[in-house]
Every structure is written in C-alpha cells, then in structure tokens.
Amino acid sequence: xxxIEIANARKSYGAVHVLHGIDLAIxxxxxxxxxxxxxxxxxxxxxxxxxxxxxxxxxxxxxxDIVNDLQPRDxxxxxxxxxxxxxxxxxxxxxxxxxxxxxxTAKERIAESLAGVSEILGLNALLDRRPKALxxxxxxRVAMGRAIVRKPRAFLFDEPLSNLDARLREQxxxxxxxxxxxxxxxxxxxxxxxxxxxTMADRIVAMHDGxxxxxxxxxxxxxxxxxxxxxxxxxxxAMNFLHGTCIKTDTTSAIxxxxxxxxxxxxxxxxxxxxxxxxxxxxxxxxxxxxxxPGALPARVDLIEPMGLSTLIHVTLAGHELKxxxxxRPAFAIDSTIHIAFDIDKTHIFDRNSELxxxxxxxxxxxxxxxxxxxxxx
Amino acid sequence: MVLSGRSRLGTTVYWxxxxxxxxxxxxxALFPLFWxxxxxxxxxxxxxxxxxxxxxxxxTWDNYAFVLTKSSFPxxxxxxxxxxxxxxxxxxxxxxMTGYAFSRFAFRGKVVIIAxxxxxxxxxxxxLIAPIFxxxxxxxxxxxxxxxxxxxxxxxxxxxxxxxQSFFDGIPRDLEEAAMIDGNxxxxxxxxxxxxxxxxxxxxxxxxxxxxAWSELLFALMLxxxxxxxxxxxxLLSFVSKFSVDFGQMMAAGVLALVPAxxxxxxxxxxxxxxxxxxAVKG
Numbered sequence: 001x002x003x004i005e006i007a008n009a010r011k012s013y014g015a016v017h018v019l020h021g022i023d024l025a026i027x028x029x030x031x032x033x034x035x036x037x038x039x040x041x042x043x044x045x046x047x048x049x050x051x052x053x054x055x056x057x058x059x060x061x062x063x064x065d066i067v068n069d070l071q072p073r074d075x076x077x078x079x080x081x082x083x084x085x086x087x088x089x090x091x092x093x094x095x096x097x098x099x100x101x102x103x104x105t106a107k108e109r110i111a112e113s114l115a116g117v118s119e120i121l122g123l124n125a126l127l128d129r130r131p132k133a134l135x136x137x138x139x140x141r142v143a144m145g146r147a148i149v150r151k152p153r154a155f156l157f158d159e160p161l162s163n164l165d166a167r168l169r170e171q172x173x174x175x176x177x178x179x180x181x182x183x184x185x186x187x188x189x190x191x192x193x194x195x196x197x198x199t200m201a202d203r204i205v206a207m208h209d210g211x212x213x214x215x216x217x218x219x220x221x222x223x224x225x226x227x228x229x230x231x232x233x234x235x236x237x238a239m240n241f242l243h244g245t246c247i248k249t250d251t252t253s254a255i256x257x258x259x260x261x262x263x264x265x266x267x268x269x270x271x272x273x274x275x276x277x278x279x280x281x282x283x284x285x286x287x288x289x290x291x292x293x294p295g296a297l298p299a300r301v302d303l304i305e306p307m308g309l310s311t312l313i314h315v316t317l318a319g320h321e322l323k324x325x326x327x328x329r330p331a332f333a334i335d336s337t338i339h340i341a342f343d344i345d346k347t348h349i350f351d352r353n354s355e356l357x358x359x360x361x362x363x364x365x366x367x368x369x370x371x372x373x374x375x376x377x378x
Numbered sequence: 379m380v381l382s383g384r385s386r387l388g389t390t391v392y393w394x395x396x397x398x399x400x401x402x403x404x405x406x407a408l409f410p411l412f413w414x415x416x417x418x419x420x421x422x423x424x425x426x427x428x429x430x431x432x433x434x435x436x437x438t439w440d441n442y443a444f445v446l447t448k449s450s451f452p453x454x455x456x457x458x459x460x461x462x463x464x465x466x467x468x469x470x471x472x473x474x475m476t477g478y479a480f481s482r483f484a485f486r487g488k489v490v491i492i493a494x495x496x497x498x499x500x501x502x503x504x505x506l507i508a509p510i511f512x513x514x515x516x517x518x519x520x521x522x523x524x525x526x527x528x529x530x531x532x533x534x535x536x537x538x539x540x541x542x543q544s545f546f547d548g549i550p551r552d553l554e555e556a557a558m559i560d561g562n563x564x565x566x567x568x569x570x571x572x573x574x575x576x577x578x579x580x581x582x583x584x585x586x587x588x589x590x591a592w593s594e595l596l597f598a599l600m601l602x603x604x605x606x607x608x609x610x611x612x613x614l615l616s617f618v619s620k621f622s623v624d625f626g627q628m629m630a631a632g633v634l635a636l637v638p639a640x641x642x643x644x645x646x647x648x649x650x651x652x653x654x655x656x657x658a659v660k661g
Binding site: 084 | 571
C-alpha cells in the first residue's frame, strides 16, 4: 500500500479546462471519496491517477514515485469500473487471475491468491462461470476480486455501485467498507451519490467545475460546509436556502427576507449591514413551532411526505420552498399556515456573491474550523 | 374453449402464411442456383431438345469432368482463391487496425481521413479503370495477381474499416482500460481482449471482402490479359465463343466456383451469425 499525492494537477482538452490545479494528499490506507455532480472532473482525476488520461501539468505521486509518465500497467494500481469491465470470453477465475498471469506469477501462488480472495468474496461456486452467467451483484464482486487478488498499491473505484439496485448497493457499500478495514488499502472512490460518500469515506473530497471545493471528514463537511455548493450537494434531503439582506444593530444581527420577515442570526465576523446573504438550514434544523415562539415565522404547507420513520413537510416561506424533517406524524391540511422556527446556532450564513460560508464567531484559537484547509483557492 | 380453438386456428394461419412467404422468397432466391445445377448435369444433346423441364431425363457428369481435367479452370480457381483469400486477409488486418484507431482515438485529421475514405466509395469503378491501369502498368502490376490483390484491397479497405469500426464501437473502452491496468500494453489489450471479442466482426469482414473479390469481374477483365493470371469470373467468359455458348460446361464451372465460397462461409458462419446479430440483444 502507498500514499498518493497530487500536486497542482491540471487537465485540459484543447481550450477546455477540466481540472484547474488539484492539490490532494491521500494517506496510506485512507479511503477517500471524490464526490460531485456529473462533469465536475472527479472521474477524470481518478483516470489520471490510473494513467488512463494524461496529465496536462502538475504531478501525481504514488508512494515515492512520480507516475506522470508511467503506463497504467506500471503504476501497480487496481481499478474497479462502473461497467465492471469483466473480460466476457474468460471465466471468473481467468478474469481474476489475468493480472497475475501477465506478471508471470507462479501457478501455485495464483491458485493460492485466487482461493483466498474468492473465499472472502463468496465466489467459490462461480469460478468456472463466464461473466454473462452472473447477476449484477456477482459481477460486481468479481470485479472487486480482480482488483484485490493483485494486492496493488492503491485501489481506484469509478462509481462501482451505480449499476446495482438500491438494496444491493446498500449491501455492497457495507461490504466494500468491511473489505477496506480488512485490507487497509489506500482507496480512491468516485461517486456522484452523496450517501455513498457520507457512509464510506474516511475523508470526502467535494468537487465542482474541476475545482476541489472542500476536503474533510463526512461530519466536518456536513456540519461545516465551505460554500453553498457543498452545503447543497451533501445531505439528503438537501439543505434549505433562503435569500435575504443582513440588518445589524450594535448587539444583534438578523436577516430580512423579501416579504419583510426578520430572523435573528448568530453573529459572524465579516457580516455587515446591507450584505446580500443566504441562510442555509438543514431540514432537521427547522422545527414546527407555536405561533408565540420568539422568532417563529408563518409558512404555508405545500406537501407532506410520510417516510415511515420520519415525515418530510414541504412549506413555503417568504417565496422560498423549504423542507422540514420531523420524527412526528403531523396532520396538517395542505395550504394551511403553520409556524416554523430555525435552530439559529445550527444555521449557516453564506455571502451571496462569493457563495462562501461565513464561519461563526471563533471562540478560541484552537477551534479554527478545518473546512477551508483543503479548499482550493483557484 | 371455443375461443382458444379459434385462436389456435388463427395462430396456425398466421404461421402458415409466414412460412409460405419465407418459402416463396427462398424458392425465388435459390431457383437460379437450382437451374445452374440442372443445366450443368444435362447432357448437351438434350439441352435444347427436351424443352423446359425441371429435371433432365438423364444426367451426365461429363461437363464437370471436362471442366476439371481438360479446361484451364482449376488454374483459374487457384488464382481466384489466391486473390480473394489474400485480399480478404490483408483487408481485414488493415481494417481491424484502422477501425480500432477510428473507434478509440481522437487524432488530428481523423475527420478528413474518414471523409476521404467515404469519397473513394462514391465513384463508379468504370471511371477509375483507365487511371488505375496507367498507374499499374509501369509498375509491372498489370497482368499479375499481386496487382489485383492491391487494387481489391484498396477498394475494400474503406468499407471494411467502417464495418470493423462499428464492431469496435460496440465494445466498451473499459475492457481494454481494465486490461491495461492489469498489465497489458494497449496493443496487447487489443490483441488479447478486444480482438477475440470482435471475432464475429472479423468473420463478417472476411466474408464480405472474400465474396466481393471472388465475384469481381471488371478489374479482373481489364487489368489481366493473359490466361495465367485470370480469375474464375474471367475464365467463365472463355465458354462464350463467337458462335456458341457452352452452357453445360459454363454451369458446371459455376457450380464448382460456388464450392470455395460455400466452404469459406461454412467456416465463418458461426461467427458471422453472432456478428450480424451483435448488439441486437442486450448481452
């Protein structure tokens, strides 16, 4: 196993710039998830690590070696593809041992590795089958097996669960995590599914438009998103956003919405009167309140989505559509007016122009939030 | 039950009509072949005297014996096998590599090359005979099998390339990328992973080019003048003399000419059927 270091890596196709200077250090044994919407450059970055795409400029280092100019086969990495990419004309056993055969590994060693890996993945009964005789889940497992059997320096996963149904996806998610614990292998995992990112990652790298927006543990990213993009992308149901203007007195700060309603907010450095700001509140940080509660605002009920364990209420407040998460089972009539209150300490304030989050008052120097440390300034 | 009986009758009629139509089509398509066979075994003396009969009153193998032993046909056959086989082989190798490049790589001038290759397919061959003759003559390539192979290859490569490209397009890139990560170079990945999966395409291309070269007459006639380098379609014409046409021998030669082509298709048919239906169903 080895660490991976990416320094100022750029990628362009002619005049189209896909990656704008990526800096990322992945520790030995770490499970990193690159997450972002389609076209954000996450797969390109992964393919650059694999050697399947050239690097326009910058350096990629695996272990102690700069691998910029190395062929994929010389990088000692394994990759699991979204399509699984199993060789259709080979059996499961041949698929899994192909890389070892190419490396002229002794037959006994191959058989030994194959037996070990197929035992772990429960593929023993399938070794003589061809890929087309396997189910989606089994194919996925063979693809994993093909990667593991080689004991490479790093594992790369390119949306490996996208083709599975929801239940199998959940199951494989757990299995991959367990496997990672067991092998302690440096892994880079690309997904557009923020739930996969949250549940699997040691650290998440949130990407957008070819730029790393934020690097952090799942909880850091969830609780302290660096900007509006990260806040909106991570979390399901997504964060609510309300636009307004900052009003300020000597002692308090508040946001005034277009309809005139005012909501006090926790003070933040950098917040000034007249500033165009966006308030971000996760659905679980908005609650249904009695009308007389201080700070409660009236909202119209649009839709109620019962989800069994919880309920999601869609409301409209000051022209903004919001979602409220509750463990209760409220019986509001559609179009009725209810009052909602925000958990002020947990809401986020973003500058509307820069889209950056204004961090709350720093209480002590050592509590500096980490969320911007990995963010790329380009 | 009445309903199911009626529907069973309906189904029978439905399928009977289907098979009848297919049978009619097959009969229409194969009848000339049957006539070829019939005339080839009809003795010369009753060919015109018996009138139109589906099968002659007696048959003879004399025409075959003559064609095989007393005519130059075995030589023409051999020439045709050499020319068609070599053309099919060379064209398929070039088309496989070119098709792969078109399918997988983006390179400068790709569009121009594809356009040029398409343009070559637009001209009637008759237009090109004269210049090609003028080019080949000083090179000593007229009246030679090599010259024919070169010309056939040049004319078949564009279409064969597009055919192969469509087969490569149907194979996910992930496969060779996985092979390259597993330890192959790109060429090894092409040879060991992609090519085995394109065997149906290779077979289809081989078959297409082989038949095209096998039955080509125009170039064979214009570029070759001596009997030693003639192919079988040209040889067939030797049965047409100024005063008569020796139908029996001509038909016997025709039947014999079918043999190599049939053998060739028999060899590749397993891959060909896969190839022509590739992509029709989700794999």
